[in-house]
Amino acid sequence: xxxxxxxxxxxxxxxxxxxxxxxxxxxxxxxxxxxxxxxxxxxxxxxxxxxxxxxxxxxxxxxxxxxxxxxxxxxxxxxxxxxxxxxxxxxxxxxxxxxxxxxxxxxxxxxxxxxxxxxxxxxxxxxxxxxxxxxxxxxxxxxxxxxxxxxxxxxxxxxxxxxxxxxxxxxxxxxxxxxxxxxxxxxxxxxxxxxxxxxxxxxxxxxxxxxxxxxxxxxxxxxxxxxxxxxxxxxxxxxxxxxxxxxxxxxxxxxxxxxxxxxxxxxxxxxx
Amino acid sequence: xxxxxxxxxxxxxxxxxxxxxxxxxxxxxxxxxxxxxxxxxxxxxxxxxxxxxxxxxxxxxxxxxxxxxxxxxxxxxxxxxxxxxxxxxxxxxxxxxxxxxxxxxxxxxxxxxxxxxxxxxxxxxxxxxxxxxxxxxxxxxxxxxxxxxxxxxxxxxxxxxxxxxxxxxxxxxxxxxxxxxxxxxxxxxxxxxxxxxxxxxxxxxxxxxxxxxxxxxxxxxxxxxxxxxxxxxxxxxxxxxxxxxxxxxxxxxxxxxxxxxxxxxxxxxxxxxxxxxxxxxxxxxxxxxxxxxxxxxxxxxxxxxxxxxxxxxxxx
Numbered sequence: 370x371x372x373x374x375x376x377x378x379x380x381x382x383x384x385x386x387x388x389x390x391x392x393x394x395x396x397x398x399x400x401x402x403x404x405x406x407x408x409x410x411x412x413x414x415x416x417x418x419x420x421x422x423x424x425x426x427x428x429x430x431x432x433x434x435x436x437x438x439x440x441x442x443x444x445x446x447x448x449x450x451x452x453x454x455x456x457x458x459x460x461x462x463x464x465x466x467x468x469x470x471x472x473x474x475x476x477x478x479x480x481x482x483x484x485x486x487x488x489x490x491x492x493x494x495x496x497x498x499x500x501x502x503x504x505x506x507x508x509x510x511x512x513x514x515x516x517x518x519x520x521x522x523x524x525x526x527x528x529x530x531x532x533x534x535x536x537x538x539x540x541x542x543x544x545x546x547x548x549x550x551x552x553x554x555x556x557x558x559x560x561x562x563x564x565x566x567x568x569x570x571x572x573x574x575x576x577x578x579x580x581x582x583x584x585x586x587x588x589x590x591x592x593x594x595x596x597x598x599x600x601x602x603x604x605x606x607x608x609x610x611x612x613x614x615x616x617x618x619x620x621x622x623x624x625x626x627x628x629x630x631x632x633x634x635x636x637x638x639x640x641x
Numbered sequence: 642x643x644x645x646x647x648x649x650x651x652x653x654x655x656x657x658x659x660x661x662x663x664x665x666x667x668x669x670x671x672x673x674x675x676x677x678x679x680x681x682x683x684x685x686x687x688x689x690x691x692x693x694x695x696x697x698x699x700x701x702x703x704x705x706x707x708x709x710x711x712x713x714x715x716x717x718x719x720x721x722x723x724x725x726x727x728x729x730x731x732x733x734x735x736x737x738x739x740x741x742x743x744x745x746x747x748x749x750x751x752x753x754x755x756x757x758x759x760x761x762x763x764x765x766x767x768x769x770x771x772x773x774x775x776x777x778x779x780x781x782x783x784x785x786x787x788x789x790x791x792x793x794x795x796x797x798x799x800x801x802x803x804x805x806x807x808x809x810x811x812x813x814x815x816x817x818x819x820x821x822x823x824x825x826x827x828x829x830x831x832x833x834x835x836x837x838x839x840x841x842x843x844x845x846x847x848x849x850x851x852x853x854x855x856x857x858x859x860x861x862x863x864x865x866x867x868x869x870x871x872x873x874x875x876x877x878x879x880x881x882x883x884x885x886x887x888x889x890x891x892x893x894x895x896x897x898x899x900x901x902x903x904x905x906x907x908x909x910x911x912x913x914x915x916x917x918x919x920x921x922x923x924x925x926x927x928x929x930x931x932x933x934x935x936x937x938x939x940x941x942x943x944x945x946x947x948x949x950x951x952x953x954x955x956x957x
Contacts, residue, residue, distance in 0.1 A: 382788070382789065382791065383788075383789060435677060435678065437669075437675075437684075437686070438667065439686050439688055440668075440688065441688070445764075445765045445766060445767045445779075446716070446752065446759070446764050446766045446767070447767045448745050451748040451749075451751065451752050451766075452744060452748050454731075454751075455733060455734040455737075455748060455751045456733055456737070458731035458732060458733050461714075461731055463715070463716050463717065463718045464716055464717045464718065465718055465719075465720060466692075466717050466718065466719060467692070467719040469720070470719070470720050518904070518905070518906070519903055519904075519905050519906030519908075520899075520902035520903050520904070521838075521902060521903060522838070522840050522902065523782075523838035523840050523841055524786055524836040524838055524907075526786070530782075530786050531686075531687035531786070531787060531788055531789060532788070532789075533786055533788050535907060537906065
């Protein structure tokens with residue numbers, strides 16, 4: 370085990386890792402995506418000084434498919450409207466949800482029920498973290514402490530917020546997989562022997578740009594900046610969301626997703 | 642005191658029952674009660690429960706303390722809204738933001754201050770800003786998260802045929818009566834979980850008073866939602882685990898930091914509430930009423946994890 374590696378077990382009653390190609394009526398990938406795994410870790414602990422690279426995801430319980438149709442809201446709250454409402458509240462027009470209402474619609478969701486995963490990730494110092502100068506161990510022990518005692522910045526979830534997740538720290542992914550599969554009366558070999566899942570979303574925030582870190586400046590720091598209009602209100606790099614995909618393969622219940630070992634499909638600007 | 646932003650993490654468990662009613666119809670199955678086909682256990686969606694909370698707050702609006710305090714309007718309303726009713730008590734923003742950069746932020750803050758549901762459950766905003774488009778910035782993440790409600794045991798939905806004395810179609814006028822049908826669950830006890838994350842409460846301005854109102858709304862959500870279709874629905878338990886911090890009370894600063902992140906695993910806390918069938922009900926094989934259940938709380942003052950307090954909100 371390298372000294373910046375952590376393994377966290379997450380599980381929940383339901384999960385939906387939405388495929389971007391079918392986002393109107395949500396359809397889940399058959400397994401947790403690396404970006405969803407990153408979201409879980411960041412819910413437990415994140416600081417601008419670090420970033421996570423997901424190494425692999427082990428599947429303890431695959432879950433079964435189930436579909437669900439709900440009344441959803443299609444309208445979003447427009448900031449421009451809100452700016453008008455702030456000045457003249459009598460112009461407020463609420464969003465009308467529910468069956469038959471103009472802003473409501475019924476949407477289906479194809480999700481997974483009863484899933485459990487082991488997320489193995491590397492913790493790296495971002496450029497902000499390198500400037501700060503604490504060793505990586507400081508952050509890793511804090512993550513471990515939180516995961517072990519159930520502390521989290523906000524409740525982690527499996528794809529969407531209504532599918533809340535529980536979590537716990539594990540020392541070693543393979544050992545945990547063997548232990549859990551024995552508890553579930555299965556052999557860990559039979560959980561998911563091998564499957565090619567095709568192209569899968571890797572992340573929408575480029576991991577190579579996340580290395581710089583990102584944080585909003587505090588008010589007092591902003592005041593110290595020269596009063597120029599273009600002065601940014603953040604430090605590091607504001608990563609513009611852009612989808613990156615990878616060839617996903619499951620072997621022996623493991624989805625390998627370390628960016629150095631998988632083939633990424635991404636937009637490259639010539640000369641970069 | 643109650644105007645203070647919420648600082649402690651809460652994990653809560655809601656127990657509710659239905660007798661001869663349909664708690665949440667499934668549009669995919671002709672409005673049959675929702676059920677998980679893998680386990681035959683009944684389901685109630687998160688949005689169904691959130692709708693009940695919204696309706697309760699709308700029906701019994703809280704007076705706001707002053708024009709700067711949080712308002713209790715609801716932005717996402719059910720069905721058609723009567724225009725004249727909706728705009729009571731919404732306050733204009735006092736200070737107008739001149740800095741263009743900060744206008745969107747001010748609008749977001751104003752929405753959170755005026756609308757209880759935005760402040761509690763969050764919402765999606767359209768920013769129109771190129772850099773921010775598609776990023777998490779366009780989202781207000783609410784501090785309160787509801788999960789699906791699940792019944793403890795498989796349910797057996799029944800289809801009941803009824804005679805309607807009022808015909809719905811002009812063509813049936815001569816018949817005077819037509820047949821209709823509805824679906825009921827004879828009896829089921831459901832559990833749903835909720836989580837409150839203080840980190841998001843800071844951003845939306847969700848206060849302790851807002852949380853108290855949420856619990857009040859949950860406890861009474863079915864009382865004001867009666868309908869023939871829903872049968873009898875009752876909230877049987879609302880176990881609220883509040884994380885307060887493990888340190889000595891003199892160490893307030895450290896406690897505050899701990900209370901925000903929580904002091905114990907939520908799943909372990911929930912496991913302490915045990916719901917079992919009584920022996921008679923086990924022999925019978927299925928529950929017929931709440932009397933067929935044993936709900937025991939395994940937590941006492943002594944064995945509750947340090948830094949956690951349990952409030953039985955249903956007793957209050």
